[in-house]
Amino acid sequence: MQTRNPLLNDFAELMTDAFGAAQAVGEEARTAMRAQAxxxxxxxxxxxxxxxxxVKAALAEARGEIETLNARIxxxxxAATARPAPAPRKRKPAAKTAAAKSTD
Known part of the structure; x- marks a missing residue:
């Protein structure tokens, strides 16, 4: 036959309640920390x-374009240093227009 000790029963209930309260406090602390984070x-x-x-894809595309433009430059x-610069062209005097001829 098993005897029930009221002191042990009270202690067991107290521990169960304390464990539940500790769990609740832990969950609330976890929730507060998550909100803070x-x-x-x-x-x-x-x-x-x-x-x-x-942005990473756009940067890669821009880098490729920069490399292409640097190669072209x-x-x-x-090509510009390989051949001599062309001599400057002489301008032809402008032909007189009909209105300018009539005033002469």
């Missing part, structure tokens, strides 16, 4: 992964 991240003005990937500079 979310607020901290929001204040940092971070970008999303999608925005980062879009180098080719043009090489």
């Amino acid at each position: 979310d607020r901290f991240v929001a204040d940092m003005d971070l970008v999303s992964r999608e925005e980062f990937d879009v 180098a080719a043009l500079e090489t």
